[in-house]
Amino acid sequence: MQLFKKLNLIATSSILTIGIAHAAEPTPADWFNAGHQTVVNAKHLSRNNGHAKNVILFIGDGMGISTITASRIYDGQTKGGHGEENSLSFEKLPYLALSKTYSVDQQTPDSAPTMTAMVTGVKTIGDSLSVNQYVAHSEKDAKVIDANKLSTILEQAKQHGLSAGIVSTARITHATPAATYAHTANRDWEGDSDKLAGATVPDIASQLVDFNVNGGINVALGGGRTRFIPNTVTDPEYGVAGKRKDGRNLTVDWTTKHTNAHYVWDQAGFDAIDPNTTDHLLGLFEPSHVHYEADRVAHDKSGEPSLTQMTTKAISILKKNDNGYFLMVEGGRIDHAHHSGNAYRALTETQQFAAAVKAAIDATDPEETLIIVTADHSHVFTIGGYPQRGNPILGLTQGVGATKPDLDMLGLPYTTLNYANGTGYTGASNAQPEGSKTFSFPATAAWASGSEGHNPTSFSPATGRPTLDSAKVEDANYLQEAIIPLSSETHAAEDVAIFAGGPKAHLFHGIVEQNVIYHVMADALGFNDEEHSESDKD
Amino acid sequence: MKISDCLKIVMTVSFMAFSLSSFAESVSDSNPPLMEVACRYEMKVTRITKPKSSITNAWFFWRTPNIIQTQDADGDHGEIWERTANGSIQYRKLYHTDKTAVEYMPTDMPTNNMSFDWFKLSGMMSKEELNTLKMIKIKRVLGRSAELRKGEINGQAVEVLWLPNENLSANIIKKDKINRMELRLIEITPLSLAVKQPIAIGDINNYRQIDAADFGDMENDPFVKKLMSAEGHHHH
Ligand SMILES: [Zn+2]
Numbered sequence: 001m002q003l004f005k006k007l008n009l010i011a012t013s014s015i016l017t018i019g020i021a022h023a024a025e026p027t028p029a030d031w032f033n034a035g036h037q038t039v040v041n042a043k044h045l046s047r048n049n050g051h052a053k054n055v056i057l058f059i060g061d062g063m064g065i066s067t068i069t070a071s072r073i074y075d076g077q078t079k080g081g082h083g084e085e086n087s088l089s090f091e092k093l094p095y096l097a098l099s100k101t102y103s104v105d106q107q108t109p110d111s112a113p114t115m116t117a118m119v120t121g122v123k124t125i126g127d128s129l130s131v132n133q134y135v136a137h138s139e140k141d142a143k144v145i146d147a148n149k150l151s152t153i154l155e156q157a158k159q160h161g162l163s164a165g166i167v168s169t170a171r172i173t174h175a176t177p178a179a180t181y182a183h184t185a186n187r188d189w190e191g192d193s194d195k196l197a198g199a200t201v202p203d204i205a206s207q208l209v210d211f212n213v214n215g216g217i218n219v220a221l222g223g224g225r226t227r228f229i230p231n232t233v234t235d236p237e238y239g240v241a242g243k244r245k246d247g248r249n250l251t252v253d254w255t256t257k258h259t260n261a262h263y264v265w266d267q268a269g270f271d272a273i274d275p276n277t278t279d280h281l282l283g284l285f286e287p288s289h290v291h292y293e294a295d296r297v298a299h300d301k302s303g304e305p306s307l308t309q310m311t312t313k314a315i316s317i318l319k320k321n322d323n324g325y326f327l328m329v330e331g332g333r334i335d336h337a338h339h340s341g342n343a344y345r346a347l348t349e350t351q352q353f354a355a356a357v358k359a360a361i362d363a364t365d366p367e368e369t370l371i372i373v374t375a376d377h378s379h380v381f382t383i384g385g386y387p388q389r390g391n392p393i394l395g396l397t398q399g400v401g402a403t404k405p406d407l408d409m410l411g412l413p414y415t416t417l418n419y420a421n422g423t424g425y426t427g428a429s430n431a432q433p434e435g436s437k438t439f440s441f442p443a444t445a446a447w448a449s450g451s452e453g454h455n456p457t458s459f460s461p462a463t464g465r466p467t468l469d470s471a472k473v474e475d476a477n478y479l480q481e482a483i484i485p486l487s488s489e490t491h492a493a494e495d496v497a498i499f500a501g502g503p504k505a506h507l508f509h510g511i512v513e514q515n516v517i518y519h520v521m522a523d524a525l526g527f528n529d530e531e532h533s534e535s536d537k538d
Numbered sequence: 539m540k541i542s543d544c545l546k547i548v549m550t551v552s553f554m555a556f557s558l559s560s561f562a563e564s565v566s567d568s569n570p571p572l573m574e575v576a577c578r579y580e581m582k583v584t585r586i587t588k589p590k591s592s593i594t595n596a597w598f599f600w601r602t603p604n605i606i607q608t609q610d611a612d613g614d615h616g617e618i619w620e621r622t623a624n625g626s627i628q629y630r631k632l633y634h635t636d637k638t639a640v641e642y643m644p645t646d647m648p649t650n651n652m653s654f655d656w657f658k659l660s661g662m663m664s665k666e667e668l669n670t671l672k673m674i675k676i677k678r679v680l681g682r683s684a685e686l687r688k689g690e691i692n693g694q695a696v697e698v699l700w701l702p703n704e705n706l707s708a709n710i711i712k713k714d715k716i717n718r719m720e721l722r723l724i725e726i727t728p729l730s731l732a733v734k735q736p737i738a739i740g741d742i743n744n745y746r747q748i749d750a751a752d753f754g755d756m757e758n759d760p761f762v763k764k765l766m767s768a769e770g771h772h773h774h
Contacts, residue, residue: 110755126758193747231743238644239622243747288643288749339754455750457766487766488754
């Protein structure tokens with residue numbers, strides 16, 4: 001009887017996690033037992049107070065809680081379930097806290113001060129990367145930057161003899177990855193040609209390659225090639241000119257200054273890398289950001305690795321160091337998809353991000369590796385109405401027992417996912433006519449000549465709402481309706497989640513300031529513990 | 539206000555871009571290089587449903603074998619398409635007063651195509667479209683031989699005066715239920731003889747370069763701020 005009961009509980013909890021459409025609908029007893037089992041499991045959770053050998057920090061850029069919920073449902077529905085019962089890989093990590101994301105001068109922050117808080121333990125002002133709040137925005141003087149720079153967890157990891165890596169789907173010089181290795185008071189100074197005249201502070205790309213602590217950065221994988229290549233050299237994939245004016249080819253500098261170093265720019269080069277014989281890998285797979293996961297395989301000219309493949313390769317290179325490693329992995333384009341007002345790409349980016357976390361969990365030992373999954377800030381993305389269980393998350397809201405979509409007070413159907421502001425406003429824009437907006441609009445828009453999304457510079461007031469149907473709103477390129485017309489959808493100020501597992505993960509609890517994330521990582525790695533540092537030297 | 543709003547929508551969509559309505563495979567290598575020309579066009583957009591209204595603007599068009607550049611008559615805004623050695627196209631919007639170029643990366647193209655139809659970009663009509671239209675008669679335009687072709691493309695009535703020696707549209711008239719758009723060639727000269735020359739590539743490459751995908755994170759940037767609010771204000 002006891003044994004049967006236990007088996008029954010396991011079956012129930014798996015019913016609740018694998019998707020109800022795959023199994024019999026849970027009975028009231030199943031719900032009760034599964035809930036009870038969660039408590040039993042929690043009682044058996046044991047805190048790991050040991051030091052972490054490795055830390056992996058995952059950042060879903062702009063991955064607010066509504067994005068996680070919607071992605072969980074989307075992911076579950078693509079697997080054939082109702083969706084709501086599904087869990088993304090990182091949702092199964094045992095510890096959770098909420099993070100307050102405001103910066104020293106912003107109620108709603110950008111990625112620069114938020115990542116600075118996470119990797120240095122100190123909040124700073126908007127657009128600043130790992131320099132304190134006393135440095136003026138766009139400070140040109142390298143001496144001022146140097147005097148006010150904040151030491152990062154990546155620099156400290158290198159100082160302690162660990163290996164270090166950064167992986168992103170954005171440009172590797174973009175704010176989130178850059179905060180781990182660069183110090184500057186303007187996040188946009190990614191290449192030397194981006195700086196103000198007379199600025200002596202080095203550009204971000206050169207700071208990555210010139211990073212000199214203990215042999216330099218070991219792995220840097222992402223986009224952003226043109227800021228590494230001089231304007232006299234053309235891009236290997238597209239033939240466009242590089243953007244550096246100082247004549248440096250940083251991809252060459254990378255391989256000449258490091259030992260066992262490689263530079264790759266396409267899938268074939270990436271696949272050919274042997275982690276066992278590579279100690280320094282620079283991979284830059286696009287001139288700017290890499291492809292959205294939704295477009296990656298079908299669109300890319302030369303092929304490029306997924307976030308999961310980059311994460312796996314990074315771990316296999318870094319783990320050769322017996323002292324351990326620090327790795328930062330960013331799902332950088334969740335943010336871009338939201339700015340474009342396109343939920344489909346935001347959800348599929350998040351789905352790929354969750355796959356990358358799963359690959360890291362599978363490739364590491366939870367006894368010695370602290371894994372943290374969080375976001376830098378949220379977006380104004382909402383899940384509304386009263387859709388019935390299993391209603392397509394990208395679809396029209398249809399209530400419990402209803403056979404047709406619910407109607408608003410104008411008699412029109414509406415979607416479950418919407419944005420509070422942005423490009424999906426239904427008034428006519430300078431780029432698309434009155435009505436629903438789409439990510440691609442090849443018929444008449446200027447940007448049909450090669451740009452992304454709907455980038456309006458003006459809107460006219462909407463008259464009422466458009467008439468929607470399922471085919472239109474479930475299309476990959478549909479832009480969900482936005483209340484306030486803006487050229488770009490914005491970040492949001494509410495708290496984001498911190499998921500954690502591994503040594504010292506239990507230190508995440510309650511609602512914390514975002515900069516606490518650094519302090520947990522530093523504690524787990526033993527950087528704050530003088531005694532530990534001393535004993536390490538013996 | 540409604541009318542001006544509506545026309546504005548049409549007007550701010552440049553006719554160049556309007557003609558780029560579909561992507562196609564790269565032009566085959568067998569095409570001879572196109573004649574280098576400098577042109578001035580006028581475009582008139584008329585709303586034919588009530589309330590009727592119309593608006594006209596002028597712009598410059600410069601063509602070399604691998605670069606096409608346009609510029610509004612006011613000289614502030616332009617666009618540039620560059621065909622690289624491996625057939626990719628780099629597309630940038632140009633803001634000359636701000637010395638800024640906004641780049642639209644091929645990565646972010648929402649459709650599954652790698653390159654533009656360079657022939658269409660260079661002449662404002664694709665070969666397929668020209669073949670769809672019925673040849674009516676040979677005429678002369680600005681001293682050059684021109685084919686008058688008529689027909690329907692994507693539900694729009696289209697009339698084109700095509701310069702076969704230059705591989706270039708002289709006039710295009712497109713009409714649907716709401717708008718009538720007329721593009722008219724005002725002036726054409728060999729590029730080397732043109733009084734008004736395009737902005738040099740070297741100068742454009744010295745402009746500040748911004749990826750359009752970054753606009754959402756540049757809310758405090760003075761240029762992006764101005765760009766995103768300017769057009770919204772001046773017609774209200
Ligand atoms: Zn953003």
